[in-house]
Amino acid sequence: MECNTVKDALLKIHQLKEGDCLILDIDDTIIMPEAMMFHPCSPFSKFIDDLKKKKHEKLPQILSNWRLRRKIKLVEEDWVEIINLLKSRGVKVIALTAMQSGAFGGISSMEEWRVKELREHGIIFSPFAQNSIEKIIDKENAATLHQGVLFTGSHPKDKVLNGFINKYTKPNKIIFFDDRLEQVQLLHDYCAKANIDYRGYHYTAASKRVYDSAKDRGAFQTKELIETNRWFEDEDIEKNLRK
Ligand SMILES: [Mg+2]
Secondary structure: OEEOOHHHHHHHHOOOOOOOEEEEOOEOOOEEEOOHHHOOOOOOOOHHHHHHHHOOOOHHHHHHHHHHHOOEEEOOOHHHHHHHHHHHOOOEEEEEEOOOOOOEOOEOOHHHHHHHHHHOOOOOOOOOOOOOOEEEEOOOOOEEEEOOEEEOOOOOHHHHHHHHHHHOOOOOEEEEEEOOHHHHHHHHHHHHHHOOEEEEEEEOHHHHOOOOHHHOOHHHHHHHHHHHOOOOOHHHHHHHHHO
């Protein structure tokens, strides 16, 4: 089901009971980069995905440096209150993010970096693996769990969720939000097989923000990242232009 604001799903979310589970993707679901070039209307929006696909030789350095420096914002402010309210009612709220685990480029622990970034924006998930980084699937790039966030490593989201459920508990009901339709479908198929009541939202709020091509600094930003491995926010570039 497509959903362009979490407000449209509140009725269903509030029906979740103790032992049920709300599962959230992170990038472009909970948080998104501030820079205009990551808006889906920008010709540069696929820059990071393309780097990953091409397996660019400097990918770990470029990607980790960008992740450490880029500013993010919440896709919708409402998430903080929703997550806290559900946790207080005994609903399990976890994240499921398609991301490398362990060390990557200049980041010594992807798990610790990601959780810290979310905390700084008031996003705190249910305390699974609160003081440790647990392996959920221990092969290739491992799938891991840290402070309620599941990292897929090199594994698909349905397999990672299955590993989590086998290790912890099987919820009666799952509500899942992801900006990628194929992920919503993947968990739909998994839950049908596992006999779990499921509602998946193809969540498009991040793509609904206003795009202004005059404020898109992607040409400069991508060139600098590739050539000098430096990241400049839109506002840094504006300031320099006004000088
Ligand atoms: Mg996403």
